[in-house]
Structures are given as C-alpha cells and as structure tokens.
Amino acid sequence: MVKPNFFIVGGPKCGTTAMASYLQTHKDIYICEPKEPNFFADDLENIKFVPTLDEYLNLFKGKTDKKVLGDASIFYMFSDSAIENIYKYNKEAKLLVMIRNPLEMVPSFHAQILFTMEEDQEDFDRALELESARISRKRIPKYNRAPKLLQYSNIAKYGDQLEKIYKFFPKEQVKVLVFDDFKINNRNAYVEVLNFLELEDDGKTEFEKVNEAKEAKSKFLNKFINRPPQFTMNIAKGVRKILNVPRLGVKSYFSKLNRKKAAKPVLSENTLNYLIDIYREDVTKLSKILNRDLSHWLKN
Numbered sequence: 001m002v003k004p005n006f007f008i009v010g011g012p013k014c015g016t017t018a019m020a021s022y023l024q025t026h027k028d029i030y031i032c033e034p035k036e037p038n039f040f041a042d043d044l045e046n047i048k049f050v051p052t053l054d055e056y057l058n059l060f061k062g063k064t065d066k067k068v069l070g071d072a073s074i075f076y077m078f079s080d081s082a083i084e085n086i087y088k089y090n091k092e093a094k095l096l097v098m099i100r101n102p103l104e105m106v107p108s109f110h111a112q113i114l115f116t117m118e119e120d121q122e123d124f125d126r127a128l129e130l131e132s133a134r135i136s137r138k139r140i141p142k143y144n145r146a147p148k149l150l151q152y153s154n155i156a157k158y159g160d161q162l163e164k165i166y167k168f169f170p171k172e173q174v175k176v177l178v179f180d181d182f183k184i185n186n187r188n189a190y191v192e193v194l195n196f197l198e199l200e201d202d203g204k205t206e207f208e209k210v211n212e213a214k215e216a217k218s219k220f221l222n223k224f225i226n227r228p229p230q231f232t233m234n235i236a237k238g239v240r241k242i243l244n245v246p247r248l249g250v251k252s253y254f255s256k257l258n259r260k261k262a263a264k265p266v267l268s269e270n271t272l273n274y275l276i277d278i279y280r281e282d283v284t285k286l287s288k289i290l291n292r293d294l295s296h297w298l299k300n
Contacts (some may be wrong), residue, residue, distance in 0.1 A: 002060045006070040012076030013108040014098040015182045018210035020072040028067040032059040035072040041079035046145035077161045086167040100179035101297040102156035102279040107265035117143040151279045159285030
C-alpha cells in the first residue's frame with residue numbers, strides 16, 4: 001500500500017511552500033497535490049481537502065517508485081489533533097518543522113489569510129483586538145472555515161508546538177529548520193533536509209522565490225476565485241472526477257494573475273510590544289528545546 005512517510009507540518013509563512021516546491025523536484029520525492037490536504041487535522045475539519053482515508057491515499061496513487069511520499073499541510077503543527085493522528089497512522093514517519101520569528105510571521109500570516117478571505121479585518125491591530133471575541137465564536141469572518149486560525153497570539157508558539165510533537169515522535173524523526181537560516185542559504189537547508197530523509201544530493205542549485213507576500217489586484221475577482229459560487233464548484237468537481245485528477249489548476253492560474261507583491265507589514269510600537277509580551281515565554285522555551293538562543297527575535 002502507498003503510504004505517506006514524510007510530513008511538512010508547519011508553520012505557515014516560514015518557507016514551507018518554497019521547501020515543498022524544491023523537494024518536489026527531487027526524483028525520489030513526491031509531494032501530494034494539493035500539497036495541503038489537511039487530512040489529519042480533525043479540529044480544522046472544514047479545511048480538509050478529502051474526508052476519508054481512501055480518498056486521502058488516492059492523492060498518492062501510482063507513486064510506488066518514490067522513496068518519500070510527502071504531505072505538506074502547514075497547520076498540522078498548530079492543530080490540536082493532527083500530530084497524534086499522524087503518529088497513530090505512521091509511527092515511522094519523518095516530520096519537517098519550519099519556524100520563524102513571531103514578530104515577522106504573525107503579521108505576514110494575517111496578510112496571507114486576508115488574501116484568502118479567512119480574515120476580513122485589514123487592520124492587524126483590530127484583528128488582534130478581536131481575538132477574545134473570536135475564541136467565543138463571535139465576529140468570525142463570513143468566509144472563514146477555521147476560526148482557530150484567527151488566534152494570532154498562539155499561531156507562532158513553536159515551543160509549545162514542538163513539545164507536543166516530541167510527546168509522540170523521537171527527535172531523530174523530526175527536523176527543525178529556522179527561517180533565518182533557510183533565507184540566508186536555501187541550498188544548505190535543502191541539502192540538510194535531503195540528509196534527514198536519507199536521500200542523495202541531486203546537485204540542485206536553482207532556488208526560485210516562492211509564495212512571497214501578496215495582495216489582490218481586484219478584491220471582486222479575489223472573492224470569486226477564493227469563494228466561488230456553488231454551481232462552479234459542482235462543475236469543477238464533476239470535471240475532476242471525469243479526468244480523475246485532484247485539481248484542474250484553473251483557480252491557481254487566475255489567482256496568480258490577480259496578485260501583486262505586497263509591502264512588508266509595518267507594526268506600531270504598541271503592537272510590537274504586545275507581541276513581544278505574548279511570545280516571550282514561548283521563545284525562551286523554544287531556545288531551550290533547540291539549545292539555540294533566539295532572544296534576538298523579540299528585540300524591538
């Protein structure tokens with residue numbers, strides 16, 4: 001039976017999409033399409049691409065020639081249930097964790113889910129203010145499928161998330177990459193992951209930029225692309241079934257046409273200090289887990 005044995009479990013906006021794209025080019029690696037099926041995240045059920053194990057395994061059908069079968073669902077690490085579910089499914093699986101300075105990651109993530117319409121508050125400060133209401137399922141954006149993803153004060157608590165991972169998987173089955181290192185030298189990080197997966201270096205030297213910060217050129221078109229009318233979804237589902245393919249690529253094509261590079265978010269002094277206070281304890285914990293001083297992350 002074809003069975004995934006490699007999971008890029010997060011975090012979002014930490015280089016995971018780029019790394020998955022790079023690894024996909026290796027002859028011994030297959031990353032499923034879509035790369036984020038989110039199948040094991042039971043607490044994020046509405047963002048699952050497929051509901052059953054048979055449908056999930058079908059995403060890897062015919063890839064018996066590959067040594068590594070990967071699932072790159074970036075919310076697994078943040079999910080309450082995904083890591084345990086993965087462990088129950090395949091105790092021998094290897095996990096790749098990618099982490100980033102919360103002061104950079106959190107506003108970048110806000111911009112990302114604003115683009116995908118999981119968030120409707122353009123002002124990041126206002127989105128932070130609404131956290132407590134949203135935990136109580138109030139002020140949830142109309143098109144949001146997973147309110148948990150609006151918890152900006154928790155999404156980048158990697159110390160807590162790594163502790164959870166190590167409750168199930170031994171450290172030799174977990175590779176942690178810090179975004180700072182990945183950004184400085186893509187190739188070194190790529191080779192490190194190949195070594196972790198016990199695969200030969202294929203000599204790859206081209207590492208294009210992937211999933212840069214973006215915003216929609218047209219909000220109207222963005223809404224149609226990300227939240228299309230039900231009848232178009234039914235048509236697409238029927239065509240996919242006839243062609244026996246997981247995706248048609250139409251949505252991705254028009255989404256790329258309708259995006260432009262976004263400016264780097266600029267945070268107010270108050271917001272920076274708020275995030276520093278929220279994440280200080282977790283960064284200290286993370287530093288101890290990794291035996292690496294990351295305190296500079298929280299210097300305003």
